[in-house]
Amino acid sequence: MSSVNEGVVTVVVITYNDAERVSEAVTSALAQGDAVGEVVVVDDASTDDTPRVLERLAAADPRVRVVRRAGNSGGCGTPRNDGIDAARFPWLVFLDSDDVLPPKAVDALLAVARRHDADVAAGLCVRRELPGGREIPWQQQLFTTESVHDGVARRPETLWDTLSVNKIYRREFLLSRRIRFPDGAAHYEDFVFTARVYAAGPRLAVTPETVYVWHVRYGAGQASISLRRDRIQNWQDRVTAHQQVLEIMRDSGERDLLVAAQTKFLEFDLAVYLRELPQRAPEYQDLWWRISREHVRAFEEEAVSRATPAARWRTAVLLGRERQAAGLRRLAELAADPPRLPPPYAGDPRRPLWDEVPSTPGGADEIVLDGLADAPIERLPWYVAADVKAGRRLLLELRLPELYGRTAHAGPQRATVELRHRVTDAAHRCEGVWETVPGGAGRRAVVAVDAGALCEDGAITTWDAWVTVTFRDGETVTRPLRAGSGLRRLVRLGRRGRVLLIQPHATHSGCLALRVADGLAGMRTVVAGRLARHTRR
Structure with missing residues (x-):
């Protein structure tokens, strides 16, 4: 007995010169299960080994169909349009060859679309930073609960979701409204496509389930369009x-x-x-x-x-x-x-x-x-900076300026510094008390950090610094700590006499982070990295 979900979705994968990664993307689409009737891979005239990789994938699974363009389109819109035209099934999902679909993503989208008789269903996308693996939800505030909307005019915040790939589309809806991607070398084609979808007044269903993993590869030879902001x-x-x-x-x-x-x-x-x-x-x-x-x-x-x-x-x-x-x-x-x-x-x-x-x-x-x-306390643009003080202990001296009289009126009482592991959910907290700075210049607090608690055997860990300010009436605000003075490498003795190498530094955006190397193995890793950088110069 066949399932009602069997063979109802076409996953359109677009690729160009991506032989190393396209297989993972296609495999993630095939792994979605019986709902996926076909995976249409549109090859935008690749000149590397991509065509041969696709031949092997098609030979291994009859659901894989390859559409090869004779010439490169210069963008992502034209191959996606080719995929829409080639699709044989009533529902469409888009996937880029350097990303993946998480398990059960198609089932989650299809279920919510059918449950609400929707034309389009959208779910949460996460940005996975590689090679580290940290995952950051994309526009998470839009995907907190399941919901349905007749058009998006009454939910204008939907416009913040400009992605085409975290959704499932009723193919007939796209065809009947003549909704297509911009052709050729148009960049940010998702912006235009999603605007056309939203302007057409779809019945839109939303699920909080994670349905797309967007791989962000920092330091890659060819950055994606959205990461080329230096141009x-x-x-x-x-x-x-x-x-x-x-x-x-x-x-x-x-x-x-x-x-x-x-x-x-x-x-x-x-x-x-x-x-x-x-x-x-x-x-x-x-x-x-x-x-x-x-x-x-x-x-x-x-x-x-x-x-x-x-x-x-x-x-x-x-x-x-x-x-x-x-x-x-x-x-x-x-x-x-x-x-x-x-x-x-x-x-x-x-x-x-x-x-x-x-x-x-x-x-x-x-x-x-x-x-x-x-403005309410939580909406004020509070600015908290931290100077690193090198004494017998690692101290952070926090400075909270007087913001047009709002600081004195709110009465800061307690400062809670939270150091968050860059990849895992681990966190360490330490507290201080706010004191008035003479001359009405704001508040000051000193917090002692237990650097030993930040260590992992033989590894280098990075911790981002945040501060929560508790005010007189019990209200709180949390902000990233800004990096002040004292950013230099420190050597300390940790627990059980272990040597710690601590590097307070300013992140790309000027926030404070601590990099900690635990033990001789961690220090050797740091030295090896420095030698490698000198060798490359």
Whole structure:
């Protein structure tokens, strides 16, 4: 007796010159079970060993069908469109050849789609960082519970999910609405495709199950499009794709979706690039500023007013300051997640300002941090820095500035530092008490770290530092600790007289992390790594 799920889904895998990884992707699709009737692999004219790998996969399992393009399309959209055209089954799932489907992903998507008679069903995607293996959920706030929605206009936060690969689609829905990916060398094609799907008003089901594993390979020879943010063309491509998204939303007649798409850009897209902008060359910064200002200047006023306070302030700086006067490092802090606002603090508690400018009060060139004076404690852009003190113990001296009078009013009481293992869920906590700094400069707390508790036999571990501030009324906020002074290699004796090598350092985003080598084996690993780097120079 056959199952009702047997052979109802086509998984479309696209590949180009990916002989080393395509087999894992196809195998993960075949392993989904009886629901997968076929795996259509579209080879975008590979010139490596990919065609021979696909021949072997097709010979081993009759469900594998290979569609080979005569010429390379230059992007991901055309091969996915070829897969839509070639599919024989009523449901579609997309998979890239360098990613995988986790076990039971197709069953989870198909079940929720059928349960709610949906045109599209979406699930959680996790970004798996390789080679380390750390997994970070993508837009997790959208996938907390199972739900169903007739269109997305009443759930505009759906627009934050711009992925095409964490979903199952009723093929007839795509064909009847003529929904396709942009052809050719278009980048960020997912943005445009998902906008077309959302604008078509699908019945959308959502599951909290993990349905896609997105492999992020740092240090790879050829980074994916989304990781090439050091190239100004990447930003131009992203803005171009977003312009197409806005056109799609305008044509749909759903003004709320148009405004929501603009607000999402202010909240997310701008912030991602602003965090890294201080590290770019001046020529990149100038072009980025010009492209961004031109794009954002055309947004609806309502899109800005709907944004969070930090996003409104970032937008005001972009539109109201030239790049040279904007304070890029401070702006990058304000673009962090969660946002942080370091000193100096211009203006006063009644009228907090981004900076001091030579103008009359209330002048057009003033950038007022509207909403800061009365924002809830958890929404304030708290900034906590840590100086590493090298004494008999490893000490962290924490500094919490006076934020326009809000710090004194909230009354910080306790500081809890949590050191989180970079890969596992392990965490170690230590506490300190906040003291007032003379002169009204904020608060100070000293926390002692048990470095021995961070060790693993013969291994090097990395711990990210976070701090939870507990206020007078019991409210708390948690923020990553910013790296201050004292970032130098330290040698300490740990438990049972073991030698510890401790390296406090600033991460790529300026946050504090501790790298700990336990014992002689760990130290040998550190030395070997340093020698290898010198050898390569």
